[in-house]
Amino acid sequence: MAPSDTERGAAARTMQLLWSPPGAPSPSTAGLTLEAIIDAATVIADERGDAAVPLRAIGDRLGCTAMALYTYVGGKAELLDLMHDRTYAQFGTAPPVSVVEWCERLLELYLAHPWMLDLAHSRPALGPHQQQAFESLLGTLVPNSFDRRDVVAIASSAFSLPASAARTIVDARGALSGSVEDNELWWNERMDTLAAAAPDFAARFPLASGLSQHQPAAGTGTTPDDVPTLERAARDNLRRAVELLVAGASGRD
Missing domain, CATH: 1.10.10.60 (Homeodomain-like)
Incomplete structure (x- = not known):
């Protein structure tokens, strides 16, 4: 219409x-x-x-x-x-050194202003400050001579992945309205009751269980260990996902 x-x-x-x-x-x-x-x-x-x-x-x-x-x-x-x-406008005008840094800047912007996550990303405002941020992202991609389709795919993901990570972190921080110990206690209780309710969980879901048994050790990620577990995982997963996207585009024939 x-x-x-x-x-x-x-x-x-x-x-x-x-x-x-x-x-x-x-x-x-x-x-x-x-x-x-x-x-x-x-x-x-x-x-x-x-x-x-x-x-x-x-x-x-x-x-x-x-x-x-x-x-x-x-x-x-x-x-x-x-x-x-x-x-x-708070995103900054300094050129990011990588797509990862650009995404981490956007993540911090969302965390400082979580109401931005409520807005429809399919209908952006198209204002000059957001466009300048987008231009700086393209500045890290275009000089690499990536296929145009890869540039579009990475650029789209560079907006959506930080938004997803920010939602996870905002939710996790909300759950921490008491303390880190309260959140850890919640997870421990849930895992204990899950083990009692589904003793065959590992046999039924071996792939998921295998992942949980091989979590990265403390100190192996890029986020400080004193950051709460869920937030640290969201930050490290964002960085790793973007690194894989860029590496995949770089490895194309």
């Missing part, structure tokens, strides 16, 4: 706001600006941990009504696009 005139108009407005040059004039009433709205919304999203930021809460933070915000943003979807791209 073709987009309506209203949808096209909203898209054009969002693009104009995203790509306006720094310092471009914008509405300002009694100290209220678009930048202040984006900043306040981002702080609230960081505090909540999700993207469901009520416009009323933003207005309360800025001392105005929710309706006053519509002078600056067309609605919640537009505001999230602006927040998303503005947050990508």
Whole structure:
């Protein structure tokens, strides 16, 4: 279905706001600006941990009504696009030395702003800061003369793999609301009860059991051992997965 005139108009407005040059004039009433709205919304999203930021809460933070915000943003979807791209400015402009480093930067960005994980990655904001981050990723891939299909596949994975690792880490940190010991106790109890409920588990699932019996020893990964187990595994697995992707592309005939 073709987009309506209203949808096209909203898209054009969002693009104009995203790509306006720094310092471009914008509405300002009694100290209220678009930048202040984006900043306040981002702080609230960081505090909540999700993207469901009520416009009323933003207005309360800025001392105005929710309706006053519509002078600056067309609605919640537009505001999230602006927040998303503005947050990508924190990604950094220094060229990453590898795809692994790029992915680890993105992982840290997601962990600092977990609400970004709520947004649809199939419909990115297409703003300048995210595009600059993408350009820096391509800068680590294109000079290697990879097949174009491999560049596309690795680039796509470089966005999705950190998001998956970040979700795991955010969930693991949520489970650690008590302490590391509490989390370890939870796993120990589950494994003990699993062994009692399914004494033939290893025989029924030999491949999975074989993996669990050959976990990397402490100190063999790239993440410090004082990081909680699940987070350390997510970080090390992300790094290894990206290394394998790049090595596979490098090994093509």
